[in-house]
Amino acid sequence: MARPASAAPTPAALKWPALAFAALALAACAAADQPATAPSPAAPANDARTLHMGLLALDTHLDTPVHLGRPGWRIGDRHDYAGDLSQVDLPRMAEGGLDGGFFVIYTEQGPLDAAGYARAADHARTRLRQIRAMVDGSGGRMALATSAAEIERLAARGRIIVLQSIENSYPLGDSVARLADFHRAGVRLAGPVHNGDNQFADAASGGRGSHQGLSALGRQWVAEMNRLGMVIDASHASDAAFDQMLALSRAPIILSHSGPRAVFDHPRNLDDQRLKALAARGGVVFVNSIFLAPVDRSPARQALWAKREAMDRVDPAAQRAVAAEWAALDRVQPYNPATFDQFMASLLHCLKLLGPDHVGIGADWDGGGGVTGMIDVAALPRITAALRAAGYSDADIRKVWSGNLLRVLRAAEKAAG
Numbered sequence: 001m002a003r004p005a006s007a008a009p010t011p012a013a014l015k016w017p018a019l020a021f022a023a024l025a026l027a028a029c030a031a032a033d034q035p036a037t038a039p040s041p042a043a044p045a046n047d048a049r050t051l052h053m054g055l056l057a058l059d060t061h062l063d064t065p066v067h068l069g070r071p072g073w074r075i076g077d078r079h080d081y082a083g084d085l086s087q088v089d090l091p092r093m094a095e096g097g098l099d100g101g102f103f104v105i106y107t108e109q110g111p112l113d114a115a116g117y118a119r120a121a122d123h124a125r126t127r128l129r130q131i132r133a134m135v136d137g138s139g140g141r142m143a144l145a146t147s148a149a150e151i152e153r154l155a156a157r158g159r160i161i162v163l164q165s166i167e168n169s170y171p172l173g174d175s176v177a178r179l180a181d182f183h184r185a186g187v188r189l190a191g192p193v194h195n196g197d198n199q200f201a202d203a204a205s206g207g208r209g210s211h212q213g214l215s216a217l218g219r220q221w222v223a224e225m226n227r228l229g230m231v232i233d234a235s236h237a238s239d240a241a242f243d244q245m246l247a248l249s250r251a252p253i254i255l256s257h258s259g260p261r262a263v264f265d266h267p268r269n270l271d272d273q274r275l276k277a278l279a280a281r282g283g284v285v286f287v288n289s290i291f292l293a294p295v296d297r298s299p300a301r302q303a304l305w306a307k308r309e310a311m312d313r314v315d316p317a318a319q320r321a322v323a324a325e326w327a328a329l330d331r332v333q334p335y336n337p338a339t340f341d342q343f344m345a346s347l348l349h350c351l352k353l354l355g356p357d358h359v360g361i362g363a364d365w366d367g368g369g370g371v372t373g374m375i376d377v378a379a380l381p382r383i384t385a386a387l388r389a390a391g392y393s394d395a396d397i398r399k400v401w402s403g404n405l406l407r408v409l410r411a412a413e414k415a416a417g
Contacts, residue, residue, distance in 0.1 A: 001061075001063050001104070001106050001167055001194070001364065001367030001368060048381065048384050048385035048388045048389075049381050049384075049385070051384055051388070051394055051397065052097045052380070052381040052383075052384035052385070053097045053381070055097075055384075055394075055397065055398050055401055055402070056099050056151075056155050056398070056401065056402040057097050057098050057099050057361075057380065057401040057402060058098075058099060058100055058101040058102075058151075058161065058163075058361075058401065058402045058405055059098060059100075059101035059102070059286075059361055059362055059363055059365065059377075060101055060102050060165075060189070060233075060254070060256040060257065060286040060360060060361070060362035060405060061101070061102060061104060061165070061167075061235075061256045061257035061286065061288075061362040061363070061364050061365070061367065061369075062088055062101050062102060062103050062104060062365050062366065063104050063106060063167075063364065063365060063366040063367030063368075064086070064087075064088040064103060064104075064365065064366045065103050065104060065105065065106070065127050065130055065131055065134075066106065066309075066312075066366055066367070067086050067311075067312075067366065068127075068130035068131070068133070068134055069126075069130060069312035070311050070312045070319060071312075071314070071315050071316060071319075072315070072316035072319075073086070073316075073319075074089075074137075075088075075089050075090055075134050075137075075138065075142075076089070076090050076091075076137075076138060076139070076141075077089060077091070078091035078092065079092075081323075081370070081375050081376050082323065082327055083320055083323055084311075084316075084319050084320060084323050085308060085311075085322070085323045085326060086366060086376075087365045087366050087369070087370055087375065087376040087377060088365050088366055088376070088377050090138070090141060090142075090160065092376055092377050092378040093160065093377055095377075095378040096376075096377040096378040096379060096380035096381060097380060097381060098377045098380055099155060099160065099161055099402075100142075100145075100159075100160045100161030100162055100163065101161070101163060102163045102164065102165040102189055102256065103131055103134075103162055103163065103164055103165070104165050104166075104167045104367070105124050105127040105128065105131075105164065105165065105166050105167065105187070106127075106167040106168065106194070106367070107120045107123050107124055107127075107166075107167070107168045107170050107171050107194070108168075108194070109168060109170055109193075109194050109195060109196040109198055109203075110170070112198060112199050114173075116170075117170070117171070117172075117173035117174070120170045120171035120173075121171045121173065123171065124166070124171035124182075128164070128185050131162065131164060132144075134162070135162050138160070140159075141159065141160055142159065142160040142161075142162050143159040143160070143161065143162065144162050144163075144164070144186055145161050145162065145163055146163075146186050146188055147188075147409065147413060148406045148409040148410045148413065151163075151402075151406060151409075152406070163188060163189065164185070164186050164187045164188065164189075165187065165188070165189035165190060165191075165233065165256065166182060166187055166189070166190035166191065167191055167194060167233075167236070168191065168192075168193060168194035168198070168236075169190055169191065169192045169193070169198070169200055169221065170193075170194070170198050170199070172200075172221075173199075174199060174217065176217065176220045176221045176223075176224040177224070179221070179224050179225065179228060179230070180224075180228060183228045183229075183230060187230070188229075188230055188231060188409065188412075189230065189231045189233055189254075189256065190225065190230055190231075190232070190233060191232075191233035191234065191235055191236055191237065191256070192214070192218055192221055192237060192241070192245075193207075193236055193237055193241070194236050195207075195236065197209070197210040197211065199215060199217055199218075200214065200215055200217055200218035200221050201213065201214050201215065201218045201237050201238065201241040202214075202237070202238040202240060202241050203236060203237065203238060204236055204237060204238050204239070204267040204268050205236070205267050205268055207238055209238065209240075211241075212240055213238065213240030213241040213243065213244045214240075214241050214244045214245065214248075218241070218244075219244070219248060222244075222245055222248045222249055223248070225249070226249060226250050226251055226412075226415055226416070227416060227417065228416060229251075229412050229413045229414075229415065229416030229417075230412060231251070231252075231253070231254055231408055231409060231412045232245055232249050232251070232253040232254070233253070233254055233255070233256045234246070234253055234254070234255055234258075235255045235256045235257050235258045235268070235362075236268065238267075239270070239271075239274065242270065242274060243274070243277075246277060246278065246281055246283070249281075250415050251408075251411050251412045251414075251415035252281055252282035252283040252284070252408050252411050252412070253278070253281070253283050254278075254283055254284045254285070254286060254360075254405075254408055255270065255278065255283075255284070255285045255286060255362075256286050256362045257286060257288040257362035257363070257364045257367075257369070258270060258285055258286070258287070258288055258291075258362075259285075259287050259288045259291050259292065259346045259350070260272065260275060260285075260346055260349050260350055260353070262349060263292070263342075263345055263346045263349050264291055264292050264293060264346070266291040268288075268291045269291050270285070272353055275350065275353060275354060276353065276354065278354075278358070279354040279355070279357075279358035282407075282408070282411060283358065283408070284358050284359065284360050284404045284405065284408055285350055285354070285358065285359055285360070286359075286360040286361055286362030286405075287343075287346055287347045287350055287359065287360070287361060287362065287363075288346075288362060288363060288364050288369060289338070289343050289363040289364060289369040289370055289371050289374065290336055290338070290364055290368050290369050290370075292336070292338035292342045292343060292346055292371065293336065293337050293338040293342065294337075295335055295336050295337075295368075296329075296333050296334065296335045296336075298333065300329060301329065301333075301335060304322070304325055304326055304329060307322045307325070308322055308326065334372075335368075336368070336369075336370065336371060337372075338371045338372070339371055339372045339373055340371055340372065340373030340374045340379075340382060340386075341373075342371065343371050343374060344383070344386045344390075347359065347361075347383070347387075348390055351390075351392070351400075356392065356396035356397075356399050356400060356404075357399060357404060357407075358404065359400055359404065360400055360401070360402075360404050360405055361383065361400065361401065365377060384397055384401075387400065
């Protein structure tokens with residue numbers, strides 16, 4: 001999620017109320033599907049759209065839960081980016097052939113003290129409940145998944161696949177033991193940090209290098225993630241923290257929404273050497289649709305970001321007014337001036353550098369992503385068409401859209417314990 005950095009002071013203790021997580025976990029177990037036969041590989045498609053609509057397409061970073069508390073906003077309704085700044089809903093997912101992905105529990109970085117941890121914990125639990133309510137209210141169209149095998153079973157039944165991830169482990173407080181509560185609630189992917197150093201790691205953006213990478217607690221976090229079979233996400237971590245997570249983890253790690261620094265020099269992107277190291281350890285970079293060009297950080301834009309992040313506290317008319325303000329400013333100075341061609345240049349650079357076994361899609365929808373020519377998920381078939389035009393085989397394209405993610409999930413599951 002592309003948001004301004006925030007400062008952070010010092011840590012203290014917090015007791016985690018695990019009973020709330022236990023209730024969510026029991027609900028998740030109750031909703032689980034029974035085993036079914038996995039689908040057989042699809043035959044080569046005659047055209048790119050047919051191929052795209054027939055493959056399993058998953059995105060590793062859907063910030064869509066930020067909308068779930070907005071008055072009048074429902075995932076089952078068709079929305080429009082120009083009207084309310086949202087980029088993902090069930091009708092547009094169907095149009096764009098997106099079968100699901102990781103729905104993000106994002107927490108803004110705050111003070112590293114007991115009060116800050118408590119607020120962050122409450123926020124994370126609220127997001128978990130909202131994701132559960134989204135699935136329960138979908139009329140059976142969506143289902144939670146917690147493993148690679150479940151993803152395949154749900155895909156065979158035509159369900160929208162809802163995986164859960166943590167962007168910023170700040171809500172854990174000062175104990176990695178609380179990761180188990182998230183795991184019981186169905187979370188299978190987590191990153192240690194967002195913008196600004198926290199108790200676990202230094203950040204790529206807005207950090208001061210407080211730990212020279214991972215803190216001692218951050219190293220414990222890596223070990224606990226491996227023990228639980230959760231996939232480690234190094235997006236938003238500093239270069240040093242990335243290096244240390246890669247060295248310490250006994251399972252492959254990923255970048256859920258990052259890109260190559262060789263295409264656009266930004267701290268949130270990684271240099272080619274690190275991307276190669278990621279691939280050498282079995283990891284995957286899921287390519288973002290932001291950090292492709294300088295984004296607008298003007299005072300007017302920052303003020304609008306504040307209004308955008310408060311849209312869950314205003315009625316639909318006020319939400320539309322914020323979207324109209326955003327569109328008006330975009331006409332003068334676009335927030336993200338990047339184009340679809342620039343996104344494809346980033347994706348193709350990674351594919352050429354690493355090969356199709358180590359690249360995927362994590363566009364950062366509803367968190368700042370989207371480019372001219374691909375403003376929401378309805379446009380996703382364009383990616384498959386461009387990959388076809390670049391000479392990639394149907395089998396390789398399937399790896400990019402989901403095969404590589406399934407492999408990493410299985411590797412994390414195997415490394416657990």
